[in-house]
Amino acid sequence: MSRTEIEWKERPKFPPTHFVDTGIYTDEQIFREEQEKIFNKCWIIACHESELPNAYDYRTFSHPGGEPIFVIRGEDMKVRSFYNICPHRGNTLLYDPVGNAKRITCIFHAWSFNPKGDCIDITRGKEGYQERFGCKDAGLREVKSAIGYGGFVWVNVDDDSCTLEEYIGDAMGMLDENLSMPLEVIHYHKAIVNTNYKLWHDTNSEFYHDYVHYFNRITGMIQPGYFDRKYTGYPNGHASVGSMAIKYDAYEGSKERGVGWPGLAPGGWILIDIFPGMTYNLRTSVLRMDTAIPLGPNKLLIEFRGLGLKSDTPEQRAERIRDHNQIWGPFGRNLHEDLLAVHGQGLAMRERTDSKWVIHGREENSTIHDEIGMRHFYAEWSKRMGRMASDPYVKKEDSAAA
Template identity: 85%
Template sequence: MARNSIEWKEVPNFPTSHFVETSIYTDEGLFREEQDKIFNKCWIIACHESEIPNPFDYRTFQHPGGAPLIVIRGEDMKVRSFYNICPHRGNTLLYEPVGNAKRITCIFHAWSFDSMGDCVDISRGKQGYQDRFDCQHAGLREVKTEVGYGGFAWVNVDDDSCTLKEYIGDAMGMLDEHLSEPLEVFHYHRAVVNTNYKLWHDTNSEFYHDYMHYFNRITGMIQPGYFDRKYTGYPNGHASVGSMSIKYDAYEGSKERGVGWPGLAPGGWVLIDIFPGMTYNLRTSVLRMDTAIPLGPNKLMIEFRGLGLKRDTPAERAERIRDHNTIWGPFGRNLHEDLLGCHGQGLAMRERTDSKWVLHGREENMTIHDEGGMRHFYAEWSRRMGRKAYDPYGQIKEQAVA
């Protein structure tokens, strides 16, 4: 057997922060633990306020911790979230992904609830329960909800969680001035990929994989300052990649962008990763928001939103849509390659028996091709899980990784 194939079986000769064990991508038990210790404790983006602009507008949301939720704008215009579960017999209340419901009525026994989550009617309630039980005992189970950081509706199913502001900390500082105006979603799509959510987050956390993208190589990597962008890690696992300007007209057939973004330089690019799986990606004229929602250890749903300014004229909005669809959206020049990359990782990881580890070992002074972003991510993962990402089941002898 060739020596290099033997080395695949050995503990990598790197600091333990620079590699992870492959079971963290495939193990069903670890995934269930992640749902409990990570997703059920973190703030997660459920939708954008522009998707529910009117009283009684709602969206259903499959929380990555497993709970089905309703995000609804009340008659008082406040955005609230509730479990999409009737408190009577646990039936699903709303089946459509979007809609408008002044009254939410369960199809099972016709119990009804208003947009504030209060029960407003129990069919034959007096006859069946007399004075023992009535509407005041049957409200919907509310979930913590805050709107912020670009108008997104964030939810947290942990009643004892910190505030959204405390969770984000200073991580959004680079985008603050660019999110000062009301935004509006003009494009939504989702992709379901046979991979682990951490592998998708990897594509948003390191740019060594720009070698996979022809378009990025000729519009970004050749530009002055590309290799100087610095990673900055923040508490709670968040990270940002320093901004730069991209020369999009370097690609034959491209043209100078006809519309920009408040406070952003022409061709500007700012990217911020929010733990455990959300990415703000502002490029020139469009904000793209990615939200990773794991459906299992080996299956991932990613929600993609393209956003412009609410005040856009029809011509400005058309230009943003064009930019999104031809460059950054699902029909653009590199998103499909990202999806193919993490899909291939997911397929191979489940069959990977020759090696137990994945390296995050590149060191380039925390610049853009340094893998410090993922090392920062896995340090937070390990802290929340109470496990070592490089040895989640404590099977490596300490002297082997000293």
């Protein structure tokens, strides 16, 4: 039965924790506030250490808080992160997404810096500044960084933030054994989608959307135990889904996997969501890492990394790449369906001027089709933003005052 205009605009008959206002996906002011209160306070994955194998290797990173950053390995092999901004006139220092730079020189006025962030040359410095200003006053602005949880390089632009270990807490416990050996990126690609970053993270936070995947419907969803997997929520908005084994040979076009993953059962699957937009997804022989980087409220860059073991033989590496591309890569079975779904959501959200709500109301005893993962995410979002996701235009302090 269709609904009238009045019925369409009514708030869902659920507790306020079980639905959200669509304004949180489209409102420019709310997005700017997210950058300040969420992305500029949380630990974010910038890259993987294997992408910086040699001294002076660097990688640039568009931080979701809005600041340009680069990550670089020094002569001492330590990985450091800096704002990608010259302290003289605010010009961009490194333009290429990846490279090797023993000396970082600004193209504007040729000021130079080393990979430790020290200024090593100011052109005509004495003539222009005499003793008033020199290299000691012009170092690069460093960003807190740490390597962990599979060799990923994490950054935090908040100098007063907690440590990475405190931020993650126990959330990565299910993968401790599986990430105990050195890893290496075997595939990288990215997608830019006209959608909100939360809509992408939503697809990684609930598996009711498995109905969008033909391959999942004929493999994972028909296996014993699929519907029994339990969500576990952790502090800071992180969550995990219990592991299970998937029989990929249930699909006629699949062949038996030639390589597995240490500590993971054949066909095993473990997924962990890290707030506010990163997902570890370990399946059978490949770890996929999604990193959601919003470019605005309605535009999202997603970085996808496929990882294998650094110790792999060439034959094992080739097998992992084949497995990755058959399922996870841009021409695989799953990714294009997820991207199509969130693209459609992004289009619809921008058109919903009369109305308002997205429901997160499924309750199935915290199992895989329960939307508890999304409710856990939005509880953390609401706490950090000082707004309820279901009523974001009333700040908590305003509500308390009333």
